[in-house]
Amino acid sequence: KCLTKDNKGKRFLDVGCGYGFFAKEALNGGYDVTALELAASERKIAMEMTGLNPVSCSFEEFECAAESVDVVLMSQILEHALDIKLWINKARGVLIDDGIIAIAVPNYGSIFRMVMKENEPFICPPDHLNFFNPNSLTKLLECHGFKVEKIQWVSRLPKSAFEKRVPKFAKPLLPIINMASSIVLKVIDLLHLGSIINVYARKISD
Numbered sequence: 567k568c569l570t571k572d573n574k575g576k577r578f579l580d581v582g583c584g585y586g587f588f589a590k591e592a593l594n595g596g597y598d599v600t601a602l603e604l605a606a607s608e609r610k611i612a613m614e615m616t617g618l619n620p621v622s623c624s625f626e627e628f629e630c631a632a633e634s635v636d637v638v639l640m641s642q643i644l645e646h647a648l649d650i651k652l653w654i655n656k657a658r659g660v661l662i663d664d665g666i667i668a669i670a671v672p673n674y675g676s677i678f679r680m681v682m683k684e685n686e687p688f689i690c691p692p693d694h695l696n697f698f699n700p701n702s703l704t705k706l707l708e709c710h711g712f713k714v715e716k717i718q719w720v721s722r723l724p725k726s727a728f729e730k731r732v733p734k735f736a737k738p739l740l741p742i743i744n745m746a747s748s749i750v751l752k753v754i755d756l757l758h759l760g761s762i763i764n765v766y767a768r769k770i771s772d
Contacts, residue, residue: 573597576636579660581625581653582643586612593618597637602628625653635660641670645694654710663771667712670764673719675699677759688761700758703765712767719760721751 573596580589583601585608592599593616601620603609609620621628625647638657647653657667672688673679674697679686688694698706704714732740754760 573636577634578637578639579630579635580639580641581628581657582640582646583612583620584608584642586615586618586620588639588641589618589620590616592637592639600630600635625656630660632659633662633665636662636665638665638667639669640667642672644669645671645688645696645698647696650696650706651710654706654712658711658769661769663769665769666766667707667769668764668766669703670720670762671696671698671703673699673759673761673763674702675759676721676761677754677757678721678761680759698763700763700765703763707765707767711770711772713770714765714767716764716766718764719755719758720762720764721754721760722762723747723751 576597578589578592578597578599580586580592580599580601583589583603586601589599589601589612599616599618601612601616601618602623602625603612603620604622604624606622609622612618612620626649638661640653640657644650644653654667661667672694674688676686679689683689689697700717704717707714732743751760
């Protein structure tokens with residue numbers, strides 16, 4: 567609902583926009599978008615994709631008027647932050663009352679992490695400094711004046727994961743394998759054990 571067409575004049579802050587996929591959707595939804603991205607190569611692609619000029623600075627350094635933003639997006643970035651409390655508190659400060667923060671992070675409570683343990687791909691310090699499950703992220707947000715309104719679990723496997731591993735004689739079975747894996751992943755998400763969590767929370771007014 568955040569990305570409907572009736573958002574003219576509302577401000578959307580994309581923290582760590584990457585290649586700009588979400589920024590582009592926000593623009594299509596009518597938002598006035600500000601994007602932050604430290605990586606030069608990703609800024610260049612985001613600029614080509616969206617027409618925006620992403621700001622080359624960290625969230626800590628970013629200057630923004632208090633209570634001037636309607637939506638803050640942190641997709642696959644909070645796990646890299648040095649001070650997560652500072653980030654969430656700053657997000658609250660720039661958001662208007664009832665503003666939305668949307669966060670996507672790897673799920674430390676996923677079935678993949680339980681099975682693979684320290685070999686799970688998202689367990690990769692010092693690149694990933696913070697690890698979250700739905701409960702810990704909810705508590706973090708609640709402690710900083712947010713109310714969690716929705717949590718989604720999302721698991722995906724690229725088709726290439728099977729294409730590279732299936733022997734030649736079994737290639738004709740790839741469509742069936744991909745369909746079966748898709749069903750399994752949907753069940754895992756329904757059981758709240760998916761690899762990624764998307765958390766949407768609303769700022770509670772003082």
